[in-house]
Amino acid sequence: MATLSxxxxxxxxxxxxxxxxLTPEAERIPQAAEWKAKVEAYRETLTAAQPELLVMVGSDHFHQFFLDxxxxxxxxKQPVYDATFYNEEREFSIPKYTLAGDEELSGYMFQGLLDRxxxxSISHELKLDHSIICPIITTRPDADLPVVPIYTNIFAPPLPSAKRFYDLGRAIRSIIDEYPRDVRVAAIGTxxxxxxxxxxxxxxxxxxxPEWDLKAIEWLANGDVDAVLDxxxxxxxxxxxxxxxxxxxxVLMLGVAGPMKASYVDQLDLFHTREMYxxxxxxxxxxS
Structure with missing residues (x-):
């Protein structure tokens, strides 16, 4: 059986x-060194788990899906995924990637989700954008593990409820736990x-x-499902x-983890947003 590591x-x-x-050191933002150190420390939490396969949750930023x-x-569900889109290369300097897929787990999870x-929807021609590639850059820069990408709608209302996202996470967890293959799986969502x-x-x-940010981080850190759903x-x-x-x-990732305290929590205030790990x-x- 699979292990969710x-x-x-x-x-x-x-x-x-x-x-x-990619920016010359003298021109970097003041938080650059601290940001990089925090990301590298976070990366070690994945490395320590020794995953062999990644289930990755993200969303399409209107690159291939639109309001219509x-x-x-x-x-x-495909053997190979290409990334990234031209505007992401142009604006963010995100390089192109090619990630291996795992069609077996994709098919198993697709059927399991239907059963639950x-x-x-399922795609055999999905191109990945920075919601998937950013966590590859930060947590697995070698991009050497096969992925099963799951996309959600967080942009085009009406959206599913927080409970629906949490319940989806619980369903994904149960499918991984039942997957009849000896493989170490990590789930990453951003x-x-x-x-x-x-x-x-x-x-x-x-x-x-910023006050809401701190409250939201606390919900995740404590596995406080009731507070989230309320x-x-x-x-x-x-x-x-x-x-x-x-x-x-x-919230979906909290569903995958379940109502448990996190083992690692970190954050960084970056002037226009707060980063969280x-x-x-x-x-x-x-x-340990």
Missing amino acids: AVLASTHHPFYLKATE NYPTFLIG GFDF GHLSLELGGPLQFGEHGPD DVTFEKLSQSGNATPGFLDL VTWYPDRDPR
Whole structure:
């Protein structure tokens, strides 16, 4: 049977690589060195789990899905995934990637999700954007493990509820636990804390709602499912920034982990957003 060796939930900042490595040192932002050190420490939480396969949760930033046809939930099933999109190369200096897929687990998970009442779309021609590539850059820069990508709709209302995202995480967890193959699986999902894109709150000294950010991190760190389900609605998320509904993908990862305390929690205030790094070890903490 498969072993879920780690669950990671973090923000995905597309400028990380450009800000910390690709910009001349004298021109980097003041937080660059601290940011890189925090990411490298976070990377070790995945490395210690010794994964052989990655289930990755992200969202398409209107690169291939649009308001006229945006799937609520989608899974990729193909032998190879290409990344990234031209605007991500141009604006963020994210390089191109080719990631191996795992069609066997994709097919098994797709059927398992249907059996559990989740009507997923499936793609055999999915191209990955920075919601998947950013955590590859930060947690597995060698890009040497096969992936099963799962995309959710966090951008085009109406969105599923926080409970639906959490329940989807529980379903993904049960499918991994039942997967009849001796393989170590890590689940990695990225989203946002309070975030404003293209709006008046975008360029402040910190994220749009720093108090909410700290509360949200505490929910995840403590595995406080009840607080999340009581307080996380589309309306409340949107009050904290027009892209804050991206937090729903982090709720999904809490569902994969279950109502347990995180083994690793870190954060960094980056003037217009707050970065967050959380790891749970459902099996055992390999660092102890």
